[in-house]
Amino acid sequence: MTNLTESAMFDVDEKAGNNAQRIMWMILCGVGIIMILGAIAGFLSAHSAEGGGPLNLAGYAVLGVFISVTLILAFTIWKLFQLVKQSGERVPRREKLNRNIIVACGGLGGIMGLAIAASGISNISEQGADPFVALLAGPLPLIIVVPLIFVWGVIMPVVAWFWHTRVIDEQEANAYRDGGYYAGYAFLMLTPLWWLLWRGGLLPEPDGVAIYLSFSLVWTAVWFWKKYR
Amino acid sequence: MKNQLKVLRAMRNWSQADLGDHLDVSRQAVNAIETGKYDPSLPLAFRISRLFDMPIEEIFDDEFNGERDV
Numbered sequence: 001m002t003n004l005t006e007s008a009m010f011d012v013d014e015k016a017g018n019n020a021q022r023i024m025w026m027i028l029c030g031v032g033i034i035m036i037l038g039a040i041a042g043f044l045s046a047h048s049a050e051g052g053g054p055l056n057l058a059g060y061a062v063l064g065v066f067i068s069v070t071l072i073l074a075f076t077i078w079k080l081f082q083l084v085k086q087s088g089e090r091v092p093r094r095e096k097l098n099r100n101i102i103v104a105c106g107g108l109g110g111i112m113g114l115a116i117a118a119s120g121i122s123n124i125s126e127q128g129a130d131p132f133v134a135l136l137a138g139p140l141p142l143i144i145v146v147p148l149i150f151v152w153g154v155i156m157p158v159v160a161w162f163w164h165t166r167v168i169d170e171q172e173a174n175a176y177r178d179g180g181y182y183a184g185y186a187f188l189m190l191t192p193l194w195w196l197l198w199r200g201g202l203l204p205e206p207d208g209v210a211i212y213l214s215f216s217l218v219w220t221a222v223w224f225w226k227k228y229r
Numbered sequence: 230m231k232n233q234l235k236v237l238r239a240m241r242n243w244s245q246a247d248l249g250d251h252l253d254v255s256r257q258a259v260n261a262i263e264t265g266k267y268d269p270s271l272p273l274a275f276r277i278s279r280l281f282d283m284p285i286e287e288i289f290d291d292e293f294n295g296e297r298d299v
Contacts, residue, residue: 020257089256174267
C-alpha cells in the first residue's frame with residue numbers, strides 16, 4: 001500500500017516536472033505568434049506602401065501560410081494548456097503568485113507591443129514610411145507614449161521590486177542572478193566585438209535595439225534553464 | 230550536494246509541492262535541491278533541518294572525508 005501511495009506521489013511530481021517543458025513550449029509558441037503577427041503586419045504594410053489594392057494569388061498564398069502557422073501555434077498552446085490542467089499539479093501558493101505575475105507582465109507587454117505596432121502601421125499607411133523603420137523607430141503620439149512611460153518607468157519597477165523581495169524563492173533568485181551574469185558577460189564581450197567588426201567594415205553599425213534584445217534573451221533563457229532544468 | 234530529502238519526503242508521503250509549501254519555496258526549488266542541482270542557503274538548510282527534526286549533516290552530505298586542507 002505504501003509503495004502504491006509513494007509511486008502515485010512520485011507520479012504527481014513527474015507529471016508536474018513535465019509541465020515546465022510544456023510551459024516553455026507555450027511561451028515559445030506565444031513568441032512565434034507575436035513574430036508571425038509582426039510579419040503579417042509588415043507584409044500588409046509593404047503591400048499598402050506599394051499602392052495597395054487587392055492581393056494577387058502569391059500574396060494570398062503567403063498570407064494563408066502565415067495565418068495557418070499562427071492557428072497551428074495557437075492550437076498547440078491550447079492543447080498544452082489542457083495537458084497542464086489535466087496533470088493535476090498542485091502549485092504552492094508562492095509559485096501560483098509568481099506565475100500570475102509573469103502572465104500579467106507578459107499580457108501587459110503584449111498590449112504595449114500591440115499599441116506600438118498599431119501606431120507604426122498607421123504611420124506606414126498614412127505617410128508611406130519604411131515598415132521596419134516605422135515599427136521600431138517611427139514617431140509615436142503622446143497619447144500612447146505617456147501611458148507606456150508610466151507603465152515601464154513607474155509600474156514595472158514596483159512589480160519587479162515586489163517580485164524579487166516577496167514572491168520568488170532563493171533558488172529562482174539564484175537562477176535569475178546567474179542569468180544576469182551570463183547576459184552581462186555576453187554584453188561586455190560581444191558589444192565591443194561588434195563595434196570592432198563595424199570599424200573594420202565587416203558588419204553594419206552596432207544596433208542598440210538588437211543589443212538590448214540579445215541581452216534580455218540571454219538573461220531570460222539562462223534564468224528559465226536554471227529554474228526548470 | 231547529496232542529500233536525504235527525497236527519502237525523508239517519501240517517509241511522510243509528501244509530494245514535492247507539499248514539501249515546497251512546508252518550506253515556503255517552489256516545487257522547482259525542492260526538485261533542484263533533491264537532484265543536487267542547487268545547494269540551499271544556510272537559513273533554508275536550517276528550516277529543512279527543523280522540519281524533519283534532524284541535524285543538517287544527517288540530511289546533507291558534503292562528502293568531506295576527514296582530510297583537512299592546510
